[in-house]
Amino acid sequence: MQTASSPAHRYRERTVPFLARDGRPLNLVHVRGDEEPRKGPVVLVHGAGVRANIFRAPVEQSIVDALVADGYDVWLENWRASIDLEPTEWTLDQAAVFDHPSAIQTIVRETGRDEVKAIIHCQGSTSFMLSAVAGLVPEVKVIVTNAVSLHPVVPRASQWKLRYTVPVVSHMTDYIDPQWGVSVHGFTPRAITMFVKASHHECDNLVCKLASFTYGTGRPTLWRHENLNVETHEWLKNEFAKVPLTFFQQMNACVRAGHLVPVEGYRELPEDVAERPPETDARFVFFAGERNVCFLPESQRRTYEHMSRRRPGHHALHVLPGYGHLDVFMGKHAARDVFPLILAELDRPV
Secondary structure, three states, rough: OOOOOOOOOOOOOEEEEEEEEOOOOOEEEEOOOOOOOOEEEEEEOOOOOOOOHOOOOOOOHHHHHHHHHOOOOEEEEOOOOOOOOOOOOOOOOOHHHHHHHHHHHHHHHOOOOOOOOEEHEEEEEHHHHHHHOOOOOOOEEEEEOOOOOOOOOOOHHHHHHHHHHHHHHHHHOOHHHHHHHHHOHHHHHHHHHHHHHHHOOOOOOOHHHHHHHHHOOOOOOOOHHHHHHHHHHHHHHHHHOEEEHHHHHHHHHHHHHOOOOOOOOOOOOOOOOOOOOOOOOOEEEEEEEEEEEEEEHHHHHHHHHHHHHHHHOEEEEEEEOOOOOOOHHHOOOHHHHHHHHHHHHHHHOO
């Protein structure tokens, strides 16, 4: 795995393979500093069509750096949406039932600890939240979630795109791939790339523009350009690849319902899993970029209110001024603006 930490950050790293409950090979990247961690394990869970490396942008201090410096035992999960793994037409259900419970059990086994904390982002967040509220990851006691959890809310233009564009595109291709910005072959990829070139003029990075097209209707969608340094904007060319239309089909159903909707009928995920009282005693901390146009901040507010009705005063919500979606982790000033809040919430007694 390519890492982006500066040479000043010297880590001991190892890749720990594990099998999802359906037999799919996945892995965890275990990161430690020169000193033994003083605190327990924390797992970071990436979003759709990226990989664990997305938490390691070329900034002065990444969230991984901050966690290691704060004494945590850091684990980065590559679940079935990871571009480091063989592409598959995954759903949130599969990740919730098969991937995340196995990842947590692997961390527990490897560390000898019976409690884990989690930082989860975007579709790593939605799928992990399904695991948590269904009682499938009881070892996880603190969950920091960014962007979206149980109640996805998107701009009106994105609703239209999910409802009308996704069904058309799904007949033409199984995947959307921002790597078409580097190398494109075939009629449908060429047509989509030409459309993006003609309609997106926010920057000269075609992978960035294809990522915006893939995940919403913003220009850009996943960050605010002013929050990224030049190196990160170039680095992200290698961090986005295939995402299946099966995911967007499920997200369309979720947005229309107003909450996450299981689509595969697994007994572990009842149809009302996102609406019923959660089967976990974990504390949830919700982060939302105030200017997120991928998932609106209302997404996190609704889940925070849903959880707080059951346990008033137990959970927390942070809306971050000036931030969007992924720049919460990749922003050039995130180490100043965001990471101290995350660390304080992780360190707060449950």
